[in-house]
Amino acid sequence: MYQFLNEGLIEIKVNGELRKALVRPADTLLFALRERLGLTGAKPGCENGDCGACTVLVDGWPIKSCLMLAVEAVGHEVTTVEGLDNVPIQKAFVEKFAFQCGYCTPGFIMNCQGLIDIHPDASDETMHEWLQANICRCTSYQEITEAIKSVLHSDQAQE
Amino acid sequence: MITCNFEYYRPTSIDQAVRLFQHLDQTGKKPIYYGGGTEIISMGRMDNISTGSVIDIKEIPECRLLEIRGSHLVIGAGITLTQIHESNNFPLLAQAGARVADHTMQNKITLGGNLCSTIVYREAVLPLLLTDAEIIVAGPRGTRALPINQVFDQCMNLDKGEFIVQVKVQKPFLSYPYVHVKRTRQDKIHYPLVTICALRADKEIRAAFSNVCPFPFRSRAMEKELNRSSEPVGRRVDKAINLAPAGLPNDLESSSAYRRFVLKNLLTSIVTELEG
Numbered sequence: 001m002y003q004f005l006n007e008g009l010i011e012i013k014v015n016g017e018l019r020k021a022l023v024r025p026a027d028t029l030l031f032a033l034r035e036r037l038g039l040t041g042a043k044p045g046c047e048n049g050d051c052g053a054c055t056v057l058v059d060g061w062p063i064k065s066c067l068m069l070a071v072e073a074v075g076h077e078v079t080t081v082e083g084l085d086n087v088p089i090q091k092a093f094v095e096k097f098a099f100q101c102g103y104c105t106p107g108f109i110m111n112c113q114g115l116i117d118i119h120p121d122a123s124d125e126t127m128h129e130w131l132q133a134n135i136c137r138c139t140s141y142q143e144i145t146e147a148i149k150s151v152l153h154s155d156q157a158q159e
Numbered sequence: 160m161i162t163c164n165f166e167y168y169r170p171t172s173i174d175q176a177v178r179l180f181q182h183l184d185q186t187g188k189k190p191i192y193y194g195g196g197t198e199i200i201s202m203g204r205m206d207n208i209s210t211g212s213v214i215d216i217k218e219i220p221e222c223r224l225l226e227i228r229g230s231h232l233v234i235g236a237g238i239t240l241t242q243i244h245e246s247n248n249f250p251l252l253a254q255a256g257a258r259v260a261d262h263t264m265q266n267k268i269t270l271g272g273n274l275c276s277t278i279v280y281r282e283a284v285l286p287l288l289l290t291d292a293e294i295i296v297a298g299p300r301g302t303r304a305l306p307i308n309q310v311f312d313q314c315m316n317l318d319k320g321e322f323i324v325q326v327k328v329q330k331p332f333l334s335y336p337y338v339h340v341k342r343t344r345q346d347k348i349h350y351p352l353v354t355i356c357a358l359r360a361d362k363e364i365r366a367a368f369s370n371v372c373p374f375p376f377r378s379r380a381m382e383k384e385l386n387r388s389s390e391p392v393g394r395r396v397d398k399a400i401n402l403a404p405a406g407l408p409n410d411l412e413s414s415s416a417y418r419r420f421v422l423k424n425l426l427t428s429i430v431t432e433l434e435g
Contacts (some may be wrong), residue, residue, distance in 0.1 A: 001179075002169040002218075025167040026215075029202065031160065037279050048201050049264055060239070062263045067197045069165045072215065111263060133263035 004071045008141040012073045014039065015083030021123035023070045029063075030054045032070035033080060038071055041081035041106045041108045045135075054136030056080050080087070081106035081115075092147035100138035114149045122152055161203035161317040166212040173229030173297045173324060176214055180320045188212040191368060192322040197264060202277075221295075221324050224270070230330055230339070231293075236323040238273025240283065243270065249328060252299055254339040255356055259421050261281065261348045271323040281375050282341070284311060285356035285367040286379040290332035295325040299394075309403060313374035335360050338429045344412050352412050353421050359433045366429070371422055372405035376378060385430055392434075396426045 004010060008023045015038060021036040030047070032096070033039045033056070042065050044054035049067040056065045084090060089112045092098070093127040099105045108131075113128045114124055129146060137142065161193050166188065171268040176192070183190035188211035193199060193263075194217075199334065202208040222237035225246055240256035247253050247266070255352040259265060259273060259282050273283040284307075287294075288415050292307045298321030310316055315323070343349035356370040362387050367377040384399040400422060407415040 001171055001173055003167065005166040006164075024164055026161040026163060026165055026203065028161070033347070047204060049197055052261075052263060055263060061266045064268055067165065067200050067267060069196060069262070070202065072196070114361035129257070130262045158432055 002074065004074075010071055010074050012037075012047070012070070013076070014078045015080060016141075021070060024117055025071050027066040027068065027070050028066055028068045029056070029073050030065035030071075033065060033078075036070075039080050039082050040108075042107060044104055045107075046102070050135070051104070051107070052111060053104050055105040055110045055134065057110055057114050060114060060117055062111045062130075064133075073123065079110070081109055082111065084113060087113065087115060088151045090147065092150045093144075096143045096147040096150065098141075098143040098147040101135075102136060104136045104138075108144055112151070114146075115148070116151055120152065124149075127133060127152065161200065163203060165210050167215065168212065169215045171217050171218050171220075171294055172323070173219055173241045173302065175209060176216055176219060176322065177297055177299060177320065177406055180322075183212045183214075184320065190214055192216055192271075192275075194269035194274070194275075194434055195239065195267040195269050197260075198272065198276055198278065216271070216322060217269070219324070224325060227330065227378055231327040232330060232333060234270055234326045234328070236274075236325060237269050240265035240268050240270065240273065244417060246337070249286065249333050249357060251289070251337040251358060252283065252328075255282050255286050255354075258339075258341045260352070270326060274311075274323060274326075275317075278347055279320055279374055280354070280367045280369050281314070282351070282354050284315075284375050285354065285369060285377075286337075286339075287311075287326060287328070288358075288367045288375075290328050290359050293327040294323055295327065296321045296324065297324050308377070313376070332360065335435060340425055340429070342425065349378075350412060353418060353425060355422075355425055355429060357429045357433060364430060364433050366426070368403075368422075371418070372403055372406060374405070375407060376404055378402060378404055390435070392430050393423075396423055396430065399426065 009020045012064035021032045045051035047066045050066045054065045190212045191210045191212040193215040217237040222235040243255045283296040335358045340354045341354040348396040351370045357366040369375040380402045381399040408416045409415040
């Protein structure tokens with residue numbers, strides 16, 4: 001049985017590397033990423049699971065890192081926006097101007113990347129369902145939709 | 160940030176989890192079982208929850224099952240709402256789960272967590288009430304199978320130290336005609352104004368509700384009125400609504416009069432659809 005009782009070091013696989021982080025059992029993954037590992041791509045917004053600014057991938061699935069304990073990530077693979085290397089969805093966000101202030105962008109990109117990896121042929125309905133988990137207060141929704149559609153449907157566009 | 164400190168345990172068997180709970184309880188650690196943890200973390204951040212230890216049940220193999228076994232669909236308590244939706248073994252539950260919070264949250268919220276939530280909506284319970292699901296619970300008295308209509312009365316009523324291991328649904332229920340509808344005040348992602356799950360089993364309509372009363376419920380008295388096919392649908396629906404087990408809430412989401420208006424329209428279309 002795995003147990004973690006007091007503040008101490010945990011080892012998490014982040015962006016392909018095993019990293020050690022000094023956390024309490026009650027600390028969130030968002031806190032560990034930003035304050036212990038220096039990965040500030042995941043943004044603190046509502047810290048209540050509403051805004052999606054802190055979204056990362058855990059074993060490929062989008063997760064709001066404000067609502068996951070850091071210790072829960074032990075034994076799993078975490079990917080933050082720093083772990084993406086100019087992938088198509090990042091290029092698409094630039095090409096489509098899919099942001100204004102940019103604060104929500106890493107969360108949106110991670111959610112989009114999860115969808116692209118898991119359902120590369122997602123329907124518009126599925127895409128909207130997934131995107132509703134993130135909020136953009138600058139209301140760049142139209143451009144974000146265009147960006148993800150350009151990646152999801154890139155195969156068809158090339159054919 | 161969660162200000163209180165607690166210990167984290169991740170047992171790998173039912174027996175380990177139960178014994179751990181008893182031990183931690185005896186040593187004053189006020190243990191709580193931990194599924195997806197979304198509610199525990201958000202309440203912890205607001206200092207609305209205080210515990211000395213959490214027992215994460217997601218690594219217990221029985222809690223991770225999602226498969227047809229013999230005559231039942233077995234869903235482990237640690238299975239997420241997304242996993243249920245993606246598998247689509249039980250379309251009504253898949254749809255109900257797909258309207259809880261938002262999609263990313265559904266990647267974390269577990270079935271067991273939603274059923275035991277302290278937030279009143281608990282919409283994943285509605286399909287289980289309609290299908291007479293069996294709840295497998297484990298605790299100091301061992302592992303027990305309980306009919307959901309016995310263990311769920313306004314909320315999940317488990318003994319101290321017990322947790323939900325699995326939910327079992329008889330296979331025939333998985334393919335009955337059904338309707339799931341959730342109405343919110345404005346946006347799609349919101350708490351429900353009214354949520355209704357209904358299905359037709361053996362020519363009878365069954366219906367379960369969330370946020371029609373201050374707790375989720377299925378009412379046999381309401382169903383009896385809804386199935387009185389000799390009367391016009393509108394009259395049946397009116398009579399059924401009058402039999403709701405508590406008054407319709409009058410809250411920020413809506414007045415009770417508006418909620419009744421929405422409920423009546425939805426029920427009328429549901430009965431019409433399911434009666435074909």
